[in-house]
Structures are given as C-alpha cells and as structure tokens.
Amino acid sequence: MxxxxxxxxxxxxxxxxxxxxxxxxxxxxxxxxxxxxxxxxxxxxxxxxxxxxxxxxxxxxxxxxxxxxxxxxxxxxxxxxxxxSPGLSRPLRRRRDFERFCGSQVSLSTNAEEGRRRFTGTLRALEGDSVLVECEGEELSVALSDIKSCKLKPSFDN
Structure with a gap:
C-alpha cells in the first residue's frame, strides 16, 4: 500500500x-x-x-x-x-476497508523480499495489525504494513 x-x-x-x-x-x-x-x-x-x-x-x-x-x-x-467510482476491483487500503469486505475474494500482493508475493483468496478477518486470507485451502496472515496492494476480485458466478 x-x-x-x-x-x-x-x-x-x-x-x-x-x-x-x-x-x-x-x-x-x-x-x-x-x-x-x-x-x-x-x-x-x-x-x-x-x-x-x-x-x-x-x-x-x-x-x-x-x-x-x-x-x-x-x-x-x-x-x-x-x-x-472504485469499480468492481476496488482497492482496500484502510483497516475499515478490510473489515468491511471480510468474506470477499481478494487479490493481494506483498512487499516480501523472498518467497511468494501474490495471493488470491478469501479475506477472512482483520486481527490486530494483520489480515487473514484463505488461499488454496490454507489460512495465511499478512501484516498490514507488508501489503503492497489489495483489491477485490470480482466474481461473476451466480
């Protein structure tokens, strides 16, 4: 961010x-x-x-x-x-954005120097200074300060 x-x-x-x-x-x-x-x-x-x-x-x-x-x-x-308007792939940048859109699909990238940097999954919660994202069956915690960008991932399934 x-x-x-x-x-x-x-x-x-x-x-x-x-x-x-x-x-x-x-x-x-x-x-x-x-x-x-x-x-x-x-x-x-x-x-x-x-x-x-x-x-x-x-x-x-x-x-x-x-x-x-x-x-x-x-x-x-x-x-x-x-x-x-923010459009369908609305950026999330503030704590209240992450709280508001819990349960939504997101595309998240981090400032990580090593390992995986991009994740797509379900935003599960905001806990303290971290967000929990369920990605490929695993729940991962990412510090807000480590998030480079996070956007809603629109779903067109009915």
Missing amino acids: AQTELETQLLAVLEEHGAEHAIDIVDVEVVGSRKAPTVRVRIDHADEGAGPISLDEVAAETGWINQLIDEADPIEGSFTLEVS
Missing part, C-alpha cells in the same frame, strides 16, 4: 473534507509525466448501505475535489483530474 508523497498529501486533503460531502475517498493515484500528471481519485458513498455510487453522483462531486486540489496546489503546472 505504498504511496508517493504527493498521493499521500492529496489523500489527506481530500479525506479531511470527504465526510462533509458524505463521500469516502477510496484511493488517490498520480500517474503520467511530472510535467502533466493525471490525478485519479476514486470515490464512493461514505454510507456503506447506500449502494454503489452512480456516474451522475461522481460528476456532482468532482467540483469540490478539483477545488481542494487547486487550493492545496501540490502540483507544479497543469494536471488532468479523473474522478471515478
């Missing part, structure tokens, strides 16, 4: 104001060239019971997000802003 300093700064600015708009800032990613980067902000409803965020709702929230980034002015020059 490593982020650049710029991504961390943008995330902090947006999360500070997300609650007043009833919006959960799922993730911030900065990609592209340094001279003209693209800032990707993934948002969802703060209320878990509200269902997935719609395209119209995303469009309605883009204004304040753009304004906050402009006011913080962390990017030299121009940038492109992309605001979207």
Whole structure:
C-alpha cells in the first residue's frame, strides 16, 4: 500500500473534507509525466448501505475535489483530474476497508523480499495489525504494513 508523497498529501486533503460531502475517498493515484500528471481519485458513498455510487453522483462531486486540489496546489503546472467510482476491483487500503469486505475474494500482493508475493483468496478477518486470507485451502496472515496492494476480485458466478 505504498504511496508517493504527493498521493499521500492529496489523500489527506481530500479525506479531511470527504465526510462533509458524505463521500469516502477510496484511493488517490498520480500517474503520467511530472510535467502533466493525471490525478485519479476514486470515490464512493461514505454510507456503506447506500449502494454503489452512480456516474451522475461522481460528476456532482468532482467540483469540490478539483477545488481542494487547486487550493492545496501540490502540483507544479497543469494536471488532468479523473474522478471515478472504485469499480468492481476496488482497492482496500484502510483497516475499515478490510473489515468491511471480510468474506470477499481478494487479490493481494506483498512487499516480501523472498518467497511468494501474490495471493488470491478469501479475506477472512482483520486481527490486530494483520489480515487473514484463505488461499488454496490454507489460512495465511499478512501484516498490514507488508501489503503492497489489495483489491477485490470480482466474481461473476451466480
């Protein structure tokens, strides 16, 4: 779950104001060239019971997000802003994300220097500072600090 300093700064600015708009800032990613980067902000409803965020709702929230980034002015020059829903393969980065999506299929990669680094399985629990993932019939524990990325793995089975 490593982020650049710029991504961390943008995330902090947006999360500070997300609650007043009833919006959960799922993730911030900065990609592209340094001279003209693209800032990707993934948002969802703060209320878990509200269902997935719609395209119209995303469009309605883009204004304040753009304004906050402009006011913080962390990017030299121009940038492109992309605001979207987290999609089916939603990234999990906070403790509450792991708690919320227990029982879901995930794809997880670690910062491990040796051995296996990628796992796909069922997120079973968050215990202390580790997540438990059932993978290929075995339950493994991965420290939150060792997680490079974790995303929901959509299932299309009915």
